[in-house]
Amino acid sequence: MAKRVMIADDSEFMRNLLREILEDDFEIVGEAENGVEAVNLYEEANPDIAMMDIVMPIRSGIEATNEITNNDPDAKVIMCTSVGQEEKMKQAIKAGASGYITKPFQKPNVLNEINDVIPA
Numbered sequence: 001m002a003k004r005v006m007i008a009d010d011s012e013f014m015r016n017l018l019r020e021i022l023e024d025d026f027e028i029v030g031e032a033e034n035g036v037e038a039v040n041l042y043e044e045a046n047p048d049i050a051m052m053d054i055v056m057p058i059r060s061g062i063e064a065t066n067e068i069t070n071n072d073p074d075a076k077v078i079m080c081t082s083v084g085q086e087e088k089m090k091q092a093i094k095a096g097a098s099g100y101i102t103k104p105f106q107k108p109n110v111l112n113e114i115n116d117v118i119p120a
Helices: 012-022 035-045 061-071 086-094 107-117
Strands: 004-008 027-032 049-053 077-081 099-102
Touching: 004 012, 004 035, 012 027, 012 049, 012 107, 027 035, 035 049, 035 061, 049 061, 061 077, 061 086, 077 086, 077 107, 086 099, 099 107
Parallel strands: 004 027, 004 049, 049 077, 077 099
Antiparallel strands: none
């Protein structure tokens, strides 16, 4: 059975890109464009893994990750970051992120990171 993935990114372009990379191998259970939507979607859809942009409006990906992992300690969240956000990455790992990928996304890197976090 395909692993279930949710995508949270305030950029529609990035969400589309991730969806294209993932839809062959995974079931996309929903998309969110800010941290508040991300938390709600996670609770509703209960995905196997969440792809979470760090920089989003209303609530950041770090705040959303913190809330998700507090509610579900087993949650698997992969942060999506731009190059040069190392400081934010440290905060994200502290908030409970399981791993991260850097933009621009490349399919092999994305799939490798997911497979590291949730082995097949």
